[in-house]
Every structure is written in C-alpha cells, then in structure tokens.
Amino acid sequence: MAKKKTIRTIPQERTPMLEQAAAARAKNFQEVACGYRLEDALREAERCLLCPDRPCVAGCPVGIDIPGFIEKIGRKDLRAAYDTLTDTNLLPAVCGRVCPQENQCEGVCTVGESLESVAIGRLERFVGDTAIKEGWANIPYIEPNRYRVGIVGSGPAGMACAADMAKAGCDVTVYEAFHVPGGVLRYGIPDFRLPNEVIDAEIENLKKLGVKFECNTLVGRLFTIEQMIGEMGCDAVFVGVGAGYPTGLGIPGDSLNGVLSANELLTRCNLMRAKEFPNFDTPVPLGRRVAVVGAGNTAMDAMRVCLRLGAEKVYCIYRRSRKEAPARLEEVHHAEEEGIEFNWLTNPVAVLDDGSGGVRGLRCVRMVLGEPDDSGRRRPVPIGGSEFDFECDVVVYAIGTNANPIMGQTSRLRLNKWGYIDTDDDLATSVAGVFAGGDIVTGAATVIEAMGAGRKAARSMKVYLGLRDPCLPYRVDADAGDRPFGIDRRERNFVRVRMAET
C-alpha cells in the first residue's frame, strides 16, 4: 500500500501542457494545446489527494467521479479511467478541451486552496484522446424496446440525450439542419481549439450505439414537432436546437458591409472551410484590422480566427474589465499571447462608413464600472467626453445570441417571454412527450451544461416511457413511504407512467 499523499508530498506545480509557440500558432489552424503525454498525466494524477470531501464532483455540472478516474490514471489503467468518465460524460475529449474548469471542478479543488489546483480538464482530455487513439467505446449490451425517439439538433444536448436513450434500447434518430452533425462544436468552436477529428470520433461512438443521424433536416419546416409525435410515430422527442440567433449592436452603421456576427465568421470559416477559399467555395471577409466586440468564448474564437486568416491587427472591445470577461481563462490567456490587443472598459457607439458602404473605423467610448446590476456584475457606465475613433475595416460582433424563432413559429411549444422553450424542472415542455434542453432552454451556456440537460431530459423521457433507468436504481437513503424497499415507486413495474418525475 502506497504511503498516504499529503499536500507536501505531491508535486507542487501543475504539470504544464505542451503548446504550439504563440507566434507560430497564430498563423495556422492546428490545435494550440497539444495535450499531456503519459508521463505528464501520471505526474499530474499524482497531485490529486483523493480527498474524502470530493468538492470537485459537486463542482462538475454532471457529477463526474473525478477522483475515481484520476486514481485509475495513477494506476496506469487508462481503460478503467475511461470507463469511469463515460459513466457520466459522453464526450470526455470535448469537455476536457472546452469546459470552463476554473469555475467548476478546478475552482473548488482542495489542492487549489494552497497550490495550483489539479489540472482535471487536461487529465480528462488525456483519457478522452487515448480512447480515440485506441478506438475504445463503451457499448453496453442493449436490449431493444419498441420505442422510437426523435432528437432535434445534434449539438451536445442532443447527442447526450440520444446516447442515453439508445442505451436504454430506444430506436433513436437525430435530425440536424446543417449538412454535418455536431452543433456549435462543429460550426462554432474552431479547429485549433477542438479539432474536427475529435467531434467525428464522438459521433462515431453514437452511431455504434445505434443512433441514426439525418442531416439536412430543418425540423419545424420539413415536418413539425407535432408530426414527429403524431404520424412519424415518435414516442418521445427531445428539442436541443441551441440558441444561435445573433444580436446586433444597434448602433449607427451596423449594417455596413464589413460588419458581421461572430457566428457568421465562424460558420464560414469552420463549417464551410472558408479558410481554404477558393478551393472551397465559401468566402470570408478578410480584414486588415479587425475589431471584435465582446469577450466571451465566441469573441475569443472570432479574434483568433481572424488572426489566423491573416489580419494584421485584431482588437477586442469589451465594456467591462478583464475580470468580468465571460470567456474561459485559458482562452483569454492564449489570445493575449497571440497578440490580440485588448481594450477593456470600452464600448462601441458607431461604426464609421468609408464612403463606399464599407467600414472605416469604430467610434468608442471609455467606461467605468459602477454599481452591481441584476447579474451581480458591476454595471459599466460611459465616461462623458471620452469618445475616440480608431481605424479598422472589419467589425465582428460577439455580444450574445437569442432563441431561434423557428420552433415558436411552427409548433405549439410554450415559450417564455424571451422566446426560449418553457420547461418544468424535469425538462418536459408544454407538449406531452416533448422534452427540451441546452441553450434553447437556458440561453447560451456551456457544452457541459447542455450535455447535462440532454441527460436529464433522457432521464425524464425514460420515466415518461416507463423505462427502467439504470441511472436511478436502488435508493437506500430514500424514506420508505414513497419508496418501499428503497425502490422508487415508478421503478417497480414497466407500466408506462405518463407523468413527470416527482
């Protein structure tokens, strides 16, 4: 038996991850962070104290058994580590790369109280990548039942729900409007942060579970949600269509050529491969000087894509300070290294016309942080007379997105006042048998939260269909009244219970 680890005996510093040098990577689309090698992973796994409190598990939106998988890395049993991860997380190679770990598991890590926290995300990615390299997939024994499930949207929410329902034995089809599946993972997040091969591998795993993908299918217009549960014979439907309707700046000049949304830029570049124009037909507006408005992940991605497309200068314009920037810390850090010029506490007031319909520059005003607003963040207020102009020829706005109107236009699903789909706590919508989750319910959030929602909806769907759910088995802690012998009442038989989990 190994000696008990203490904070003093573990490697004190976080194991660095190999990265492409900033100057080189700013000119290519290859992945920035190269991932851990086995020896790096072993060293980093050594840093986990396997503490009994396990705050990291509570910090993870899907409750991954983090110490469990790290302990298995420590024993060099990577396959077992992968099994533990995939018990809860369908997409470890994706989440290890894109989760905001600093606000989740790593933010509450016990080691982090005195040293740098354990690099949980990097370890997760290491295991996920190893699985892809080795071709591992956890395909359980699946006993088909007679239920058909339709999933609308192939982003992380849809994928997670599809996987769980397929494992439960349902006949699952995912309908996607684009010509390839993946949602934001595909069209939004660029290759240098999340390579296409990783998404492909995860989708292959879904296909191995029996999930079918129907691309080029705009649900609502080609057929409606009501038709799915009616004539198409779906017993349950999950709606995970994301929320990508970009908001404009609403300032003078924002319809000039040369002003575009980050979604348009990224879709052209990532999905349509405009970076390889003219070998691929889709062009992208190339700017010499690009101003990107916003400081979330989308903004960081847009800035770094512009740099790689050959822009000489890329500016970030954000009305709050660096501390409030919603992007992952690592992305801000990478963007800074690559030479993005950050203008914190700056707000655009007008896009300036070059006289021929294009952009000549951006007029901005300096801001200070005032009182906290509803979100708890300090509200930025303009400083009188601080307006200034600077030169740029492309303006990209990455200031948030809204719900897409198609579902509302074409179905009876009840929406809330902002146009997002209204659900109860179990993610059931106002239409029986239809569940929803991900960005279309919560507004723009994160990959892991969307996945968590997909899984939660799957759980409710199983209850609705009266399927036994291995995720909620025998509960010893339950009070006997409702759950005699520790078994949920609804779990005792296979009768289809048309009611939400109580």
Next chain:
Amino acid sequence: MSNFEIVTREDFSEVTYLLEVRHPLMARAARPGQFVIVMLHEAGERIPLTIADFDREAGTITLVVQAVGKTTREMQQACRRGTHLHALVGPMGVPSTTTHAKKVVCVGGGLGVAPIYPQARALKESDAYVIGVIGFRNKDLVFWEEKFKAICDELIICTDDGSAGIKGLVTEGIKQAVARHSDIDEVIAIGPPIMMKGCADTTRPFGIRTMVSLNPLMVDGTGMCGGCRVKIGEEVKFACVDGPDFDGHKVDFDDLMRRLKRFTKEERMALEHWEKGCRLQQQIDATAASPGGGSE
C-alpha cells in the same frame, strides 16, 4: 431520407435552367414563397434558391436557376438527370401569407418568373382574379408562357426590346394593370432587387399593398448567422427566418443591394479559379482524345 436525385433537367436558355429534384417529404411540406439551400458538392457553398414549384404526387420540387455566379454555372455543368446534389435543405422561410385579396397582380422578372408561379397558382386556387406580369430581356428568353396563361386571368408579358408582349420593364405592365383595374388589392413581386424596388415605387402612390421576396446572401438559412439581415422600416430582420416576404414599401432596397455586393471580389476570384480548372480539364480531355494523345 432523400439522396437529392435530379430527375428532370430542362434548359430555358443559355443561362436559365430548371432542375426537378426528388424529395418527397419536402414536396409535401413546401408552400409558395419558401426556399431551399443547396450545396452542389462537399466543397461547395450553401446557396438559397426559391422553390419554383412542387409536385406532391411525384414527390419532387422544382428549382429554376440562372447561371450567374460560380456555383450556379458549375451546377449548370454538373446537374444532369440522375446526378445528385450534395445537400438540399428546406423548405425554409415563412410561407407567403394566403391573402384574402380578390384581385392580385403577380409580377416576376428574370429569376423571379419561376417562383412567382406557385404563388399565382395558389391565389387562383383560392379564387382570386390573377393578373400575371412577367418580364424578360427578349423573346428568346421567354419561358412558361403557357403555364402562366393557364392560371392567370390576364397575362402581360414585358420584354426590354418589345420582341414579345409589351416593350418595357415589368413596372410598365403594373402601370397598365393599375390603369385597367382600380380595385387591385395586392401586388406580389419577385425578381432582382432593382426590379422589386421599381415595383414598390410604382405602387406606392396608389397605396396598393406590395409584397416582395428578398434574396440576400445566406449561409445557414436557419437564423444563426445574421448574414441575411435586411432593413424593414426601422427594424432589422433576418430574411431566412423572418421572411423572405416583406412589405415592399418598407424595405430598404439600397441597403439590400449594397449588402449583395459584400463578396463581389471573392465571387470573381472563385469564378476565375473554377474556370481555370475547367480549361485545364478541357486540355487534358483534348489531349486524351486526340490521336496519339495520352500514348506518351
């Protein structure tokens, strides 16, 4: 679901061709005024095309295409009966509202002639008095005359040079119709932006409701990129999900025309790049076909 097989190809002129594509589900769902997004091949761009017709029994939709840019020219070369499109998604957009109009002028010019047809037909089916006004450059480019005659109570053909119908733009046709009928409830116009602008300007003094179908550049067609944004009065709308039909008297056509030029330079580059490839291919083919060619 469908492999987007082309079942019919018909050429109306040097530049205009018709494709009928098999997609039974879409044929069932399509309504007048909607459009599709097409990708010719994996490396292609996504281009919006208005659904010119649909046949629910045969399970097909019809597209009428003008070879103007790289993709539409490449499609003209590649799309034959029995070939397949890489992607076809739709029907997109809000279907045209079935108006309770009793007397309607349906105007189609250039690439708008085909898509105005299902609208005119739908109106006829709902018992409206339909006046068709369709415009072409000259007599040789005229198509679907019989088809329109069958569903229109009156048909005015306009040509730039007067070689068929009346001489002049479709706005001339509208003026004639308005002069003959004082009780026109609505004008529906589809065509190049400059034409739709002309139509809106023509009807404005008469206060006749005028609907136009806008055709900005699009990427996804699902409301996700904002590339298709248009100015309608004071508001910004996305043509792909909020349209494509809008009140012509409120549309900022100058903004639309300016935004259509966003990628003029790149479009020319793409076309040149492709034509170079075609010439190279021709040379290779010629060498291979010529006696002794390819024997080296």
